[in-house]
Amino acid sequence: MADIIDGRAIARQLDEKTKAEVDALVAAGHPVPGLTVILVGEDPASEVYVRRKIKACEKVGIKSTEHRLAEDTSQEDLLALIDTLNADPEVHGILCQVPLPDHIDTRLVLRSITPEKDVDGFHPVNVGRLSTGTGGIVPCTPLGVMLLLRSVIPDLTGKDVVVIGKSNIVGKPVANLLLDAEATVTVTHIYTHGLPDICRQADVIVAAAGAPELVKGYWVKDDAVIIDVGITRIEGEDGKTKLVGDVAFDECQHAKAITPVPGGVGPMTIACLLANTVQAARALTVGNGDDSSDYADAPDRTMIFQDALA
Numbered sequence: 001m002a003d004i005i006d007g008r009a010i011a012r013q014l015d016e017k018t019k020a021e022v023d024a025l026v027a028a029g030h031p032v033p034g035l036t037v038i039l040v041g042e043d044p045a046s047e048v049y050v051r052r053k054i055k056a057c058e059k060v061g062i063k064s065t066e067h068r069l070a071e072d073t074s075q076e077d078l079l080a081l082i083d084t085l086n087a088d089p090e091v092h093g094i095l096c097q098v099p100l101p102d103h104i105d106t107r108l109v110l111r112s113i114t115p116e117k118d119v120d121g122f123h124p125v126n127v128g129r130l131s132t133g134t135g136g137i138v139p140c141t142p143l144g145v146m147l148l149l150r151s152v153i154p155d156l157t158g159k160d161v162v163v164i165g166k167s168n169i170v171g172k173p174v175a176n177l178l179l180d181a182e183a184t185v186t187v188t189h190i191y192t193h194g195l196p197d198i199c200r201q202a203d204v205i206v207a208a209a210g211a212p213e214l215v216k217g218y219w220v221k222d223d224a225v226i227i228d229v230g231i232t233r234i235e236g237e238d239g240k241t242k243l244v245g246d247v248a249f250d251e252c253q254h255a256k257a258i259t260p261v262p263g264g265v266g267p268m269t270i271a272c273l274l275a276n277t278v279q280a281a282r283a284l285t286v287g288n289g290d291d292s293s294d295y296a297d298a299p300d301r302t303m304i305f306q307d308a309l310a
Helices: 007-027 044-060 075-087 106-112 124-132 140-150 171-180 195-200 265-285 301-309
Strands: 034-040 063-069 093-096 160-164 184-188 204-207 225-228 232-235 241-244
Touching: 007 044, 007 140, 007 265, 034 044, 034 075, 034 265, 044 063, 044 265, 063 075, 075 093, 075 106, 093 265, 124 171, 140 171, 140 204, 140 225, 140 265, 160 171, 160 195, 171 184, 184 195
Parallel strands: 034 063, 034 093, 160 184, 160 204, 204 225
Antiparallel strands: 232 241
């Protein structure tokens, strides 16, 4: 039977480290780290996610604020709000919840958040720094994937890793983080030929395709480690809906370790958001907002959180 990688437990460990860092910053006379979330419209999934983020902030001592805007809010008004938050010294992290209404240019909005406060890691400056190994804020889900993976394989040097999916949100950034860690990385996508054969050679599979139960048991060699990023609600044989990942979980129990869905990558995304907020606060206060933060100096950015897993 595969070992189950408990994302909830590892997220709690990271939250404990984050809370300790918040306490240390405040004790040194620095402002309480502040995270502001912007929600435009009333998307139900976004509503749930924002509530979880705010509750998580309270647990670790981060000051959270939210701006709820109407569905018909103009792009100009949204950009003006972000400009105000960019200039606010009490705001260290800005998160604009997506999806945004169709009349708003999502890419323009995400680019308008100053890179130093872009705790989602989506700004082109942070994307470029990640791809070149020169600092920047690491996107939350890819960072969570790496921490889960390191809980099983602390040293990824030379490991053969297959990433399924090339999205800008998960696939591409996690591939860059894996390269930072000296893994040998193959990125696959919908047009990749012979995907089962490619996966059978992998020491690690990171499944982030958004395709329910895509990865079958015969794709996975014995003792491989599987990180399942996907989450989809499907109808079961009993007519009830259930959440599944991109991996056929029951078929892959011969693997060395596997993340469950739910309870694997999901909890890590919010925990890493909080950790990113504290790192941003440190850079903007202690480091005066320049590249003196921990992110800039670490070739493998995930290692700055590694002691949370000890």
